[in-house]
Amino acid sequence: MNQASHLAELQELLKYEFSKKDLLVRALIHRSYAHENPAEEQTDNETLEFLGDAVLGLTISHLLLTRFPNYREGDLSRLRSSIVNERELAGIAGRLNLGQYLKLGKGEDLTGGRQKSSLLADSLEALLAAVYLDGGLEAAIHVVKRLFHDYLVSDLPDHPLKTLDKDYKTQLQEITQGRFKITPEYFLEGEEGPDHDKTFHVNVALDGRVLASGSGKSKKEAQQEAAQKALERITFEYDSE
Secondary structure, eight states: OOHHHHHHHHHHHHTOOOSOHHHHHHHTBOHHHHHHOGGGOOOOSHHHHHHHHHHHHHHHHHHHHHHOTTSOHHHHHHHHHHHSSHHHHHHHHHHTTGGGGOBOOHHHHHTTGGGOHHHHHHHHHHHHHHHHHHHOHHHHHHHHHHHTGGGGOTTOTTOGGGGTTSOHHHHHHHHHHHHHSOOOEEEEEEEESOGGGOEEEEEEEETTEEEEEEEESSHHHHHHHHHHHHHHHHHHHHHTO
């Protein structure tokens, strides 16, 4: 398939037609390709990726605030973070088959660059920046709204909103039981300070392995902090496998 056909196909998937096709072309050029083909004098998509990060943050924030006007700032921030991360962006890029449209260097291509989560996430951000530069904020919002539609429908059973009303201990227990069939245990490691102003220190462990520690003005608060840190650790280790 020639480049024109490639570009037409991708625009059809996006439901957006570029006026300036050079922006779309640039969004698909990885630095490895530009480095290996200097004679072509093509600019890679790294600066578009930088802009795309901001475009995505703004558009998702706008759409979440519009969709959930009664949510507090903290809840909106947590929901945005659950959406705008490498795993989710790579998943959306995968559904677009974005990897097949990228221009990669031979080495990057041979080592599976078209399936790398980080590369796909970055390329999606570059693509959204290209949409923004070509059609403005309204165009970017339109495309993001389509791509992230499932996250903006609150009645889906696996929607990220379902976790907002659950505390970190509950979330951790659900994840560990679901993935490992094990319930986490909390241990008080110590306390300090006068009776009216104590600080408690708690560890959370899974099958005897300490996952994280937390501190707080109550045991419950310390457990929540430990559970939050454990969630972040499990998510990072599990998703990096």
